[in-house]
Amino acid sequence: NNRIVLASRPVGAPVTDNFRLESQDVPALKDGELLLRTIYLSLDPYMRGRMSDAKSYADPVELDDVMVGATVCQVEDSLNPGFEKGEWVLAFSGWQSYAVSDGEGLLKLGKSPTHPSFALGIMGMPGFTAYMGLLDIGQPKEGDTLVVGAATGPVGATVGQIGKLKGCKVVGVAGGEDKCRHAVEVLGFDVCIDHKADDFAEQLAAACDKGIDVYYENVGGKVFDSVLPLLNTGARIPLCGLVSQYNATTLPEGPDRMSLLMATLLIKRIKMQGFIIFDDYGHRYDEFAADMGKWLMEGKMQYKEQIVEGLDAAPKAFMGLLEGKNFGKLVVKVAEP
Ligand code: NDP
Known part of the structure; x- marks a missing residue:
């Protein structure tokens, strides 16, 4: 399992040294757990706030912890009756290629979603x-x-x-x-x-x-x-x-x-x-999903993604996001489906 952890807190713009790529064994599953294989990782501006320990609406990432982030994953293995191998989920498993979950907080995206990465952007x-x-x-x-x-x-x-x-x-x-x-x-x-x-x-x-x-x-x-x-x-x-x-x-x-x-x-x-x-609108997600799903189907919404390849490309791509180097929704393709 490759993962990127917060090595140090940035002062001003983040630099490469604030991140560290680590390798570990993929953890073994216990009953009720499932193994997620990350296909897409979302990079978003709020992550800059999590790298800092200044008081904010959410807790900071601890030093040496994996960077947080939304992901679109496939279930690689499951000891949880609610999830089957191969299905797609939206998770919050961070900058890593595999993660263990108990199923809590995962949003099912189906067996073969047409545009799985959209769940990190226009549909998410x-x-x-x-x-x-x-x-x-x-x-x-x-x-x-x-x-x-x-x-x-x-x-x-x-x-x-x-x-x-x-x-x-x-x-x-x-x-x-x-x-x-x-x-x-x-x-x-x-x-x-x-x-x-x-x-x-x-x-x-x-x-x-x-x-x-x-x-x-x-x-x-x-x-x-x-x-x-x-x-x-x-x-x-x-x-x-x-x-x-x-x-x-x-x-x-x-x-x-x-x-x-x-x-x-x-x-x-x-x-x-x-x-x-x-925090403020979580209870209204369905309203959004219905309207946006309809607008997309009707061709009323255009959506541009910028996909960068490989987990190790994430730090540089993220640093660029804060300087406007991205063009469209920035997504890391961590692995092939
Ligand atoms: P983007 O993909 O649009 O990336 C950020 C963009 O900000 C850059 O591409 C750049 O675009 C622009 N930018 C960076 N620096 C400057 C600058 N100095 N002056 C003007 N523009 C700059 O990000 P998102 O669409 O994901 O997010 C947009 C905003 O929404 C962010 O502020 C984010 O934090 C916020 N947000 C808030 C949420 C909330 O719950 N309140 C939830 C999600 C996002 P350009 O090159 O065009 O200038």
Whole structure:
């Protein structure tokens, strides 16, 4: 069994030395247990938080423990009557090629799912996050202008496409020309603006000529600074993530913007609400799965994955995720089905 453990805690951006690849024997099964063989491992921004021991909504990974993460696995062997060899499950077994489970918390994906890895993206946690944050907190209405950052990632891409289904004008923000083109040509956004452009703020203002009604916050930082003056009275901000700050060790440069933020929220009666998807909305997963399953079947959702091969490629791919080097939902293919 190969596994990647947390070797040390990062200060700022993670580096290769924070991870260690180890090999161990595959554990023997006890009655009631099953052996999972990892086929796909999801890499997600929240993992940066788990590498740190700062207080957060979830406990950190302990040093020398296997890195956490959602996986799509096949049952390799089973001493549990609820699971058969060969069937597929969604698990939370982390950065390792095999794991032992008692069956608790596994979601069955069937004997031969068409797109098993989708359970880590559009049909799973990121898709669910996009759906609930936008629809429940963002409350998009026909004709609203919706802005979303990290526009080609699994959350942002889904937010924008649902926004289009709800009749919004969708303005994406992404890093680089290729991603912006993809957001417009493939995902169907109205516009997408490159946050690396020198005149990003001006381009965003021009694209949002009627202001912003919903800002789905994935990134924070400079993008938020440019969004703030464009917010309309009564705007909604689902506060989903702040990926531009996950590696930060100091507060952002420049003057303190706190009083400007507070005054804008007050004067414009803006609702800004943070959420942690399964803690706040776990009970509504079925609603999401039904709608998203239908939209996918009807061809209303486009979904891009970036698959990297081999468990040992995970650290580098993860480090790149926090810098925008991924294009689409980042998944590691750990083994052949
Ligand atoms: P992505 O696959 O979109 O990856 C992160 C992206 O963030 C990068 O590709 C990059 O895209 C963008 N990014 C990184 N640094 C910056 C920066 N300095 N400025 C602007 N953009 C930057 O991630 P996900 O779709 O998986 O997640 C999106 C957000 O949703 C994250 O903040 C994540 O933490 C959050 N999240 C929150 C959940 C919750 O329960 N609240 C659950 C799931 C996700 P680009 O190159 O386009 O800039």
